[in-house]
Each structure stands twice: as C-alpha cells, then as structure tokens.
Amino acid sequence: MLEIKNLHVELEEEGKPILRGLDLRVEAGRVHAIMGPNGSGKSTLSYVLAGREGYAVTEGSVTLDGRDLLALEPEERAAAGLFLAFQYPVEIPGVGNMTFLRTALNAQRKARGEEEISSADFLRLVRDRARALNIDAEMLKRSVNVGFSGGEKKRNEILQMAVLQPRMCVLDETDSGLDVDAMRLVADGVNALRDEGRAFLVITHYQRLLDHIVPDVVHILADGRIVRSGGPELAREVETNGYADILAGAA
Amino acid sequence: MTVRTDLRADATAALVASRSLPPGGGWIMPARADALRRLRAMGVPQKRDEYWRFTDPGSLVAPLPLPAEPMAPEDGEAFEGLEALRVVFTDGVFDPAASDDLALAGVEIDRLAAVAEADGHWAQDLFGVLEREGQMPVPRPLAALNTAFAPDGILIRVTGDPGRPIHIVQRHVAAASDAMLHHVVRVEPGARLTLLTSGPAAARLNKVIEVDVAEGGVFHHVRMQGRDHGRRAATHLFARVAARADFRSFTLTFNGALTRNEAIVTLAGDEARAHVAGASVGDGEFHHDDTVFVTHAAEACESRQVFKKVLRHGAVGVFQGKILVRPGAQKTDGYQLSQALLLDERSQFLAKPELEIYADDVKCSHGSTAGALDPDALFYLRSRGVTEAEAKNLLTLAFLREALDEIADERLAEDLSRRLEAWLRRRS
C-alpha cells in the first residue's frame, strides 16, 4: 500500500538533512510500528507523508497504491486515503469541531466523486464514533481542539480517523499524554478499524501501546534511516535495553 | 502654513458653493445655519490633517462625486425575510412606494423633509446637537456639512418596545448619485429599538445618525454596507448613552472604494454600556476606515470596540480608536481590539489605538494586530481533505467570528455570517 524508497528529506530553510535514505513498505492489512530516539526524524517522516510545507525531498519516492504521493496536495493525499494523527494537534479557534468534521468528510467524498453525506447520517456517524471514544457532545460543540486537554486532543484525532475512514493511517505518538484508560480507548478505536484493506504506521516511544495494538513489524528509526526491523519482540527489547545496543549494532 | 490654510478655505468654499440649503423654514433653520457657520470655521478635512493621515478625504469633499456602478444584489437584499418596518431611500431620495407606512406601535416616526417646515419638533433638542458636541476635541467637518445640507432622513422616537426592527434600506441606482441623510433616534427611558440599515446608498454617501438613549433604554444598530465596488461613504454615528442604558452598533462592510465610519459615543450616565463593532472584507480597490471615539463620562460604564478586517489584493484597512476616560469616571471597563487579516503582502493595515485616562480606578485594555492566516491551522485542515480555498474561508470566517459575536440577535448574526461566506466563496 505505502512504499517509501530511499527517501532523503531536508529542512527547506536551513538545508539541514533529516531523513537520509529511508526505505519502508507497508502492505494492506498490516500494522507497522516505528520507534526511535527523540529527534531521529519520525515526525518529519509523518509530515512529509501528509504534505506539510517546509521540507524538501531531495531524493527518493513515496507511493500510495502506486500513486506518487509527493506530487499531491495535502487534501489530495487525504482524499487518496492517507491520514495523519498529529503528535501535536492544532487548535483552531472559531472553527467548530462539527463544522470541521463535516467539511472534511464532504470534501473527501466530493474529491472521490461521491455524494455529500446527509446531516442525519453525519450526526449519527459522529455520535456513534464519539461515544466509543468517550468524547462527550459538549466537546464536539467547541472549536477544534480549543480548550481540550492533551488526552482529549489525541482522542479527537482518533475520532477524526474513525469518521473519515482513511486506508493508510499514520499515528504520531498518539499514546503520549494519555492515561491508561484513554490509551485503551484509543487502542480499541484503532483496532476497530483494522481490516484487510487498511494499514497503520504507528509511531511510538512505548511498548505499552503496542501491547494493545499488536504490530506485525517494528522498525527502529535512527538518524534518518531505518536501522533495524523485526517483530513485536523488537519493541520489548527497546523497552528493556534502550537504543544503545541497537544503534551500536547498526553502526 | 498659509498655503495650507488657503487650500482648506478654497476647498470649503468650493464645496459650500456647490450646495444649497434644503427647504425647511421651521425649527431646523437655526440648526442648519449653525452647522454651516461651524463648517466654515473649521474648514473641510485635508489630507495632511492628523485625523486623516491614513485616509485621503479628497473624494469625500470634492463638489462632485466620482461615479460608481451599482451592482445587482446577488444575495438578495440584506435582512430579507425578517419582520421589519422598511423605509427605503434610493440614491438618498425617499421612496414612498417601496416603503412601509411609517407607523409602528410604541414609536413615532417622521421624515425629516416632511417636518422641517414645522415650528417645533421633539428632534430639535437633538438634531445637530449631538453632532456639535461630538466636534470636541476633534473636529468632524463632514458631519457639520451633513447637518447643514442633508435634505432628508428619519426621525425616530421610541417610547415602548415595538417588537420589530426598523430597517432603512439604501438603494443605489444612478451611477453618479450623491446622497446625504441625517437620522435622529431618541430612545425614551426603558424603551428599546433595533435599527437596521443596509445597502450601498449611492455613489457617494454622507450620513449622520444621532442617537440618544435615555435611562435604561436599549438601542441595537446593525448595519450592512456594500457591495458596490466604487461607492464612497463618510458616516458618523453620534451616541449619548444614559445611566444603565445599552447601546450596540455593529457594521458589516463589503467592498467600497472608500468608507470612513466614525462612531462617537459618550457614556453619560452610570452603569451604561456601549459596544461598537465591525467586520469588513475587501479586495483590491478597497479602503476601509473605522474611526471610533468612546468617552467615559460617568462611573461604572462598560465599553467595547471590536473591529476585524479581511484585506486582500492591495486593500487598505484603517483603525483609529480612542477610549477617553474623564476625571471621575471611576470603575470604567474599557476594551478595544482591532485586528486585520492580511491575505497577501500587498494589503495593509494602519492602526492607531489610543487610551487617555484621567481616573485612577479604571480597567482598560487595547490590542491591535495584523497577520496572515495561521499556516499550521491551514495545513491541519487540508490534511483532513478540506481544499485549500475552503480551508482559507473557514479560517477567515473564524477570524471574523469574534466581531460577529458582538451582534446580540442570533438571527441577524447568522444572516450576516451567511453573506460573508458567500462573499468569500465567490472569490475563492
């Protein structure tokens, strides 16, 4: 589904290289996890996939279902099925959560040549998904992420994912800042979406999330490259030993 | 120095010579004569005047207006479908066929032109009076010009609660029309009125509204200016707000080559409240100036100024806002916010926020900012599939929201919000 080949990315302004030849292939139906030290380039990867400005791809390619992802605008990537749950969800004062969700859903439908969703169906869909994530109606009435606690923001990301039903989901540290119960809700939300046609790329620092969302493959990203890949046991190795051995082994 | 004085005197003489005092030999005559005398003494504004440093008054004081093409109202007339008593002026001329009967329970309504011959009228205590008081400490010659020469307008005295608004509809038909209107509103103790005004009015409009809100009275004013691109307007809103009275004025402006809206509000009685707000959006040849002067002359009054402007393709926004707290006006709560959203680098916002405080137990704050759309918010919206154009519109409306929130009546706020959305859509 997602294929990243020899991806080199630098910061546009400073010309500082962040990703240096990253290769990654995620098949439909699979969950891949990415772990790695702070500053290794995990968020950069997620932003480059989503199409954020400020990064220059100097080499390599990214395709989603064979389509050149890097040639698309951010909204086209979303319509093509890509979703990024942000490490730091953005507050947007003055734009209501519901308006935002409906506008986003309808824009994606329109881009795919589908009809707009009816108000009744939309309300039902959102209420249903919000209930599962323990998000109350009051929160939905507020402006996007404004006045939300850290954990509420993360749950709101998963709500958006559940409503938009993307096929390639990238989760950037969705578990950080969550209490134990919230982490379970988020994991359940993700697991409910797992199916043959959908893939996940889960960026995390902690083994705990991966107890709930069991990955098929775990990658270690260091200094802009995947330095090791393995099964779920690799995450446990990181949890107990840290990165030192892995990085030494890779060097 | 002498050269400048001569220029002003010449311009004033040329303007006065181009006008003739409208008919009206009754109570109104002394007020008009007084205004003309004052106008001659102060002279018309000049580009180099401090109060006009951001806005060139040339086209407002020239004997003839610059022509402006009237546009078809694509979104229908403002406040359509709303129960209101409609008074229609076309190019500044009263249109009896299009207007409702000037009869409303709890309100006395007269046309200025129809009562100007009478010996006396309740409006004589206010007509030109609030305007004259508002000339200190800053002269406002265009308002004196209006008092002297405006041939018509509406005089409204409210004694109860009419239950529905009065809507002054200002149509623009002739390309070179030059309109002058002068309205007077008196809200008696405990009475309430919502006054709506809408439309481009004329190629050039000079308008004065004098509003006197007595104790415990409520006056809400919602105005929509636009959308003709070439139109020019100088408006003055003079208000005196008595104890525990509530005054609100909101203006939404679309387009217009030049708009100068002055609001001069005096909180004259304890615990009075005045909110003046505006949202304006313009594209290209657009110059919009909000000049506000709020005076706290009594204790425990609250004032708010909230002005938001969306500027693109070289549009210019101006805000001059002042809060003056007189000695003894303790427990004043004054707030002022002016913000511009610059949608490109050619647009500019010129602001002069001012506080002048002569009391010690006072809470006053002001803020003025100009900036672009937040790129993080824009990316966030787009990452969810919202198109760039629509994301910009959402964020632009969000920016204006705080000003629209100043409108007390939700239906009116929604109506204006829909029009803003349509305006933005047409441009994206």
Ligand SMILES: Nc1ncnc2c1ncn2[C@@H]1O[C@H](COP(=O)(O)OP(=O)(O)OP(=O)(O)O)[C@@H](O)[C@H]1O
């Ligand atoms: N906009 C930016 N300006 C300056 N430096 C940046 C910017 N974006 C990323 N970087 C730098 O690029 C490197 C990679 O950052 P990135 O956010 O991708 O790391 P990360 O792996 O997500 O880290 P963490 O685990 O702390 O979230 C860091 O050194 C960071 O400081």
Ligand SMILES: [Mg+2]
């Ligand atoms: Mg990160």
